[in-house]
Amino acid sequence: xxxPQASDQRESPAVVAHRGASGYAPENTLAAVDAADxxxxxxxxxxxxxxxxxxxxxxxxxxxxxTTDVEQVFPDRAPWAVKDFTAAELAxxxxxxxxxxxxxxxxVPTLAQFLDRLERNRQKLLLEIKSPKTYPGIERDIVxxxxxxxxxxxxxxxxxxxxxxxxxxxxxxxxxxxxxxTTGYLGTPAVADLPAYAAFTDQxxxxxxxxxxxxxxxxxxxxxxxxxxxxxNTWTVNDAAKAAKAQAYGVDGIITDYPDVVRDATS
Ligand code: G3P
Ligand code: CA
Numbered sequence: 001x002x003x004p005q006a007s008d009q010r011e012s013p014a015v016v017a018h019r020g021a022s023g024y025a026p027e028n029t030l031a032a033v034d035a036a037d038x039x040x041x042x043x044x045x046x047x048x049x050x051x052x053x054x055x056x057x058x059x060x061x062x063x064x065x066x067t068t069d070v071e072q073v074f075p076d077r078a079p080w081a082v083k084d085f086t087a088a089e090l091a092x093x094x095x096x097x098x099x100x101x102x103x104x105x106x107x108v109p110t111l112a113q114f115l116d117r118l119e120r121n122r123q124k125l126l127l128e129i130k131s132p133k134t135y136p137g138i139e140r141d142i143v144x145x146x147x148x149x150x151x152x153x154x155x156x157x158x159x160x161x162x163x164x165x166x167x168x169x170x171x172x173x174x175x176x177x178x179x180x181x182t183t184g185y186l187g188t189p190a191v192a193d194l195p196a197y198a199a200f201t202d203q204x205x206x207x208x209x210x211x212x213x214x215x216x217x218x219x220x221x222x223x224x225x226x227x228x229x230x231x232x233n234t235w236t237v238n239d240a241a242k243a244a245k246a247q248a249y250g251v252d253g254i255i256t257d258y259p260d261v262v263r264d265a266t267s
Contacts, residue, residue: 016041140177
């Protein structure tokens with residue numbers, strides 16, 4: 001009888017904890033980083049934005065209402081946009097209670113605090129520039145904090161850092177500022193347009209609902225700005241059946257709120 005060939009087996013995709021292990025702890029907090037670490041997950045995705053006084057902070061929504069107690073603390077500051085608050089004001093907010101009372105007192109971390117925690121845990125970072133048009137010049141600020149915190153040294157850049165965005169211009173800016181940084185475009189460009197993306201991005205990171213095996217293969221046939229084949233990380237895959245399908249499509253990574261579920265389904 002024919003023996004199963006190694007080539008029949010799809011390699012396990014990298015598992016990326018979306019906003020930290022956000023199925024188990026409040027998204028984009030240090031608790032969510034630690035929850036990923038407790039599960040043995042190396043890669044953490046997070047979202048970066050900027051305060052009124054120019055501090056980079058880790059938060060998904062451009063508003064503070066959904067994931068903090070900002071309405072109680074600052075009742076007169078509607079619509080509670082991140083960009084309208086100072087870092088000192090943000091530090092007063094509880095970013096954990098909405099998720100569960102055991103997380104009361106969790107804070108909106110600064111990017112610097114977030115990087116320190118990842119470093120302590122020896123984790124890797126998929127950093128999303130969220131809503132770049134809201135924050136002109138944020139790319140330079142991000143590069144500055146990454147440099148200050150040691151995340152632009154050779155070993156970090158080579159294997160522990162990817163910067164991604166839905167904004168192609170933002171990625172082009174990152175690539176121009178620091179050509180050594182690995183970049184990822186969030187979205188599903190038409191196959192005919194992929195070569196243009198390959199000039200400035202190393203990864204195409206599409207929504208799971210938009211892809212199949214053919215698309216993944218079309219991306220992976222191309223080489224990115226660093227001469228390596230483009231990689232595909234898909235999001236946000238939270239159940240075992242979809243994770244197995246994504247693996248069958250041949251993706252390189254799966255971004256998930258439940259990294260243990262995805263790991264079990266794909267290993
Ligand atoms: O990493 C992919 C994913 O995070 C993009 O969507 O809305 O969760 O930031 P969103
Ligand atoms: Ca994100």
